[in-house]
Amino acid sequence: MKMLFVLSLLIITLWAAVNINQATKKELTSLKGIGNKTADAIIAKRPYKSLQDLMKVKGIGNKKFEKIKGEIEL
16 A cells, blocks of 8 residues: 555656756756756746746747746746
């Protein structure tokens, strides 16, 4: 029973979206194409009112946004 609970938590964690207003640098760099500099820039421009506001960050254009939009949330 304990193992099932731990497995459930792991699955939920893997499917959880990264909150761009609260994520750590490590969580942000886990996103496709987001490196240390871009993660720092994301953190510096907080708070975000919409996911599209992320495209105002240097290094995030339409292509990169399209790659990560399914993995992020507010």
